[in-house]
Amino acid sequence: MFIQPWDAALDDAEWRTWIADGHDFGLLSVNGLLGQAPIVVPTHFTVDNADLLIHLARPHPVWKTIEVDPNVTFTVTGAYAFVPGPWRAGPGTPPTDGVPTSYYAAVQFTCQATIVDDPEAKAELLRRQMTHFQPDGDHAPIEVDRPPYGRMLPGIRGLRLAVTEVRAKFKYDDHKPVEQRTDTARRLTERGTGLDGPTANQQLRRLERIGTWKP
Template sequence: MLVHPWDAALDDAEWQAWIADGHDFGQLCVNGLPGRPPSVVPTHFTADADELLIHLARPNPVWEAIEHDPDVTFTVIGDYAFIPGPWRAQPGTEPTDGVPTSYYAAVQFTCRAQVVDDPEAKADLLRRQLAHFQPEGDHAPVAAGLPPYGRMLSGIRGLRLTVTEVLAKFKYDDHKPVEHRAGVAGRLTARGQALDVPAARQQARRLERLGPWRS
């Protein structure tokens, strides 16, 4: 993933806060077996210290590839929007001369995968995930040997992804003048399609922290 200086996370706390703010669905990317293309699996995940916790169905075809090569990538993308060319035209030029672009936030984790098959360990992984996704605790106990989850544990495998590197990108035209960035954020809010408003919030947040871009 190409990250220009103006697209980079301002610090680790920025991407960590973005992940914690409900960005808990991504794509697990696994090197393919010899002669096969890479495998990509969309899934929810839970961030736990320096690990990502995942579980997948046992019949998922990705397991053989992970066991062959446990070095994987997990990517989370969000707050994206298409920016039309006229919105980016230079002052004093024809609007049609503007060049369109995409805005988005992305965090890419490089990880070492460990498969979890022990029933008690899988139950612990599920408890950690449910504590994140159902913090109200409105579910039956998750324990090996106890219904309803106990009998289901054999149908899944867990993954602990130890994070070895993080690459974060917030692509919101931060190298452009303040007036331009504020104007685009306003246009996104007014258009209000899909993820326009979250993208505008990200642009406004970065604008407030950065102000005018300084290389």
């Protein structure tokens, strides 16, 4: 992921807060076996201290690859929108000469994957995930020797992803003039399609912190 200086996270708290704010679905990317394309898996995840927790079906083709090479990448994206060229045309520039772009937030984790196969360890992984996704506890106990989860545990394998590097990108034209960024956020809000609202919010949040970009 290429990151311009003005698109970089301002600090670790920025990307951590963004992930914690409901961004718990991403893409697991693993190297393909020799002669095969990489495997990319969309999945929910849970943050557990410095690790990410995932579980997948036992028949999944990803396991053979991870057993050979545990180096994986996990990517989370959101708050994205297409920004038309006329919105980005500078003063004195014909609107049709404006160059369009994409706005988005992305956090990319480089990880070392460990497969979790022990039944009790898998149950504990699921308990941690359920604490995040169903905090009200409105589910049956997740125990190795109790239905319904006990009989389903053999059909899954867990993944603990130890994060070794984090690269975060918030691409919202922060190097452009304050007036232009403010106007783009207004236009996004007025258009109101897809993720325009969250995108405008991210642009205004960055604008408040950065103001005029200074290299």
